[in-house]
Amino acid sequence: MSTEKRLSLYLHIPFCSTRCGYCHFNTYEGLERLFEPFTAALRAEVANTAQRLAGGWTLGTIFLGGGTPTHLPLTHLASIMRSLREQFRGTDDIEITSESNPSHISEGYLAGLREAGVNRISFGAQAFDEGLLKMLDREHSAAQIGEAVRQARRAGFANLNLDLMYGLPAQTLAQWSNSLDAAIALAPEHLSLYALTIDEGTAFIKRVQKGLLPEPDPDLAADMYLLAVERLAGAGFHQYEISNWARPAPSTGSGLALLASRHNLTYWLNEPYIGLGPGAHSYFAGRRFWNLLAPQVYIEKMRRGESVVADGETIGPSLEQAETVILGLRLNEGLARDRFYRRFGVPLDEVFGATLRQCAGWGLVADDGERVCLTTRGRLLSNEVFQRLLP
Ligand code: SF4
Missing domain, CATH: 1.10.10.920 (Arc Repressor Mutant, subunit A)
Structure with a gap:
C-alpha cells in the first residue's frame, strides 16, 4: 500500500521593484542587494525543511508568491527551483505556479521559468484602464498585460491566470465591464477577482484619510461582483470559489474538471502546507506557524543556522x-x-x-x-x- 502523503509548498519572495499604495503584503522595494544572500537562505530553508520532514511527503503543488518572484534574476529563481528538485519528490502532475507582473518581464525570462519547471504563471493585471493602473501605482500599462500574456504563450505556458481588482476608488461599473472584457479577450485559463481592501499601514489609507482618494463604495463593489459572475459564465468560465473562475480542462470539455488553482485548493480544503521565506505561513501537523518578516533578519538567522519561525499556535479540534x-x-x-x-x-x-x-x-x-x-x-x-x- 502506498504511504505517499501530498504536501503543498509556498515560497515567499519578498521583493518588488516599487511598492503599490494598496499593498499589505510582506514585500520591499530597493533591497536588490539582498538577492544573492536571500537565494542562499531560501535554498538552505528548503534543505532544512526536507530534512525535518524526513521523506514520506510528495509535493503536489509549489507556489512562488510575494512580492514579485520574477523580480529575482532568473539564475536565482532557477537555483531555488533546483534545490526543490534536489530535496523533494514531486508528483508526476505537479503544479508549479509563479506570480509575475506584466512590467519588466521578457519572453526569455518566461522561457527560462518554463525550463526551470514552472508550469503555471499568474500575472497581476489588476485593471485595463490606464488611469486606474496609475492610481494603483502599478508600473504596467494595459497594453503590457496583453504583451505579457502573448510572451508567456510563446514561452510555452498553457496554464495562465490573471488577477483583477474591483471596488477601486472612483472605479465605474463601465470601467469594470471593460476590464472583464479585456481579460476575457486574452483567453486566460483562470481568473482571480479581488475586491480592494484598504488596510491599516498602507499608503492608500493615508490618501483616503487626507481626502486624496474617495472611499470605495461597497454597494457598487457588490454590483461589480454580480456583473463578473454573469459575464464570466457567459464567456465559458466556471466559478469554483468566491473569488476564482477557471475554464474546463481541455481533455474533459465539461465543467467537472477545471483548470482550477490546485495550490489554492489545498488552502480551501484545509489540507497541510509548508511556507518558506520571510513571513510565510505553514499549517502542518495540527499547528499553524509563521516565519519572521524582515528579509535581512531571515538571511542572518539562516546563515547562523537558527530557526526563522516567529510564532505559532496549535489548532484544536x-x-x-x-x-x-x-x-x-x-x-x-x-x-x-x-x-x-x-x-x-x-x-x-x-x-x-x-x-x-x-x-x-x-x-x-x-x-x-x-x-x-x-x-x-x-x-x-x-x-x-x-x-x-x-x-
Ligand atoms: S506588485 Fe504586488 S506584491 Fe508588489 S507591491 Fe504591488 S501589490 Fe504588493
Missing part, C-alpha cells in the same frame, strides 16, 4: 472543524457532509446544524442534504456566515 467548514463554504461545490464525517468522525449537523439552518433561513446557505454551500447572496455576505461558525 473545534477550530479545525470550523475552519474546514468556513474554507469549504468558499468553494462553489461547498462542503460535503461525508468529507466532514470522514475527517472528524462526527456528523456535520451535530456541530454546526443550528448555525447552518439559521443561515439557510436567511437565504445565505443552500443545503441539498449531501452538501452545504453559499448562495450568491451568501457569497456577497460570506463574513456574516463565517463569523457565526467560529468557536
Whole structure:
C-alpha cells in the first residue's frame, strides 16, 4: 500500500521593484542587494525543511508568491527551483505556479521559468484602464498585460491566470465591464477577482484619510461582483470559489474538471502546507506557524543556522472543524457532509446544524442534504456566515 502523503509548498519572495499604495503584503522595494544572500537562505530553508520532514511527503503543488518572484534574476529563481528538485519528490502532475507582473518581464525570462519547471504563471493585471493602473501605482500599462500574456504563450505556458481588482476608488461599473472584457479577450485559463481592501499601514489609507482618494463604495463593489459572475459564465468560465473562475480542462470539455488553482485548493480544503521565506505561513501537523518578516533578519538567522519561525499556535479540534467548514463554504461545490464525517468522525449537523439552518433561513446557505454551500447572496455576505461558525 502506498504511504505517499501530498504536501503543498509556498515560497515567499519578498521583493518588488516599487511598492503599490494598496499593498499589505510582506514585500520591499530597493533591497536588490539582498538577492544573492536571500537565494542562499531560501535554498538552505528548503534543505532544512526536507530534512525535518524526513521523506514520506510528495509535493503536489509549489507556489512562488510575494512580492514579485520574477523580480529575482532568473539564475536565482532557477537555483531555488533546483534545490526543490534536489530535496523533494514531486508528483508526476505537479503544479508549479509563479506570480509575475506584466512590467519588466521578457519572453526569455518566461522561457527560462518554463525550463526551470514552472508550469503555471499568474500575472497581476489588476485593471485595463490606464488611469486606474496609475492610481494603483502599478508600473504596467494595459497594453503590457496583453504583451505579457502573448510572451508567456510563446514561452510555452498553457496554464495562465490573471488577477483583477474591483471596488477601486472612483472605479465605474463601465470601467469594470471593460476590464472583464479585456481579460476575457486574452483567453486566460483562470481568473482571480479581488475586491480592494484598504488596510491599516498602507499608503492608500493615508490618501483616503487626507481626502486624496474617495472611499470605495461597497454597494457598487457588490454590483461589480454580480456583473463578473454573469459575464464570466457567459464567456465559458466556471466559478469554483468566491473569488476564482477557471475554464474546463481541455481533455474533459465539461465543467467537472477545471483548470482550477490546485495550490489554492489545498488552502480551501484545509489540507497541510509548508511556507518558506520571510513571513510565510505553514499549517502542518495540527499547528499553524509563521516565519519572521524582515528579509535581512531571515538571511542572518539562516546563515547562523537558527530557526526563522516567529510564532505559532496549535489548532484544536473545534477550530479545525470550523475552519474546514468556513474554507469549504468558499468553494462553489461547498462542503460535503461525508468529507466532514470522514475527517472528524462526527456528523456535520451535530456541530454546526443550528448555525447552518439559521443561515439557510436567511437565504445565505443552500443545503441539498449531501452538501452545504453559499448562495450568491451568501457569497456577497460570506463574513456574516463565517463569523457565526467560529468557536
Ligand atoms: S506588485 Fe504586488 S506584491 Fe508588489 S507591491 Fe504591488 S501589490 Fe504588493
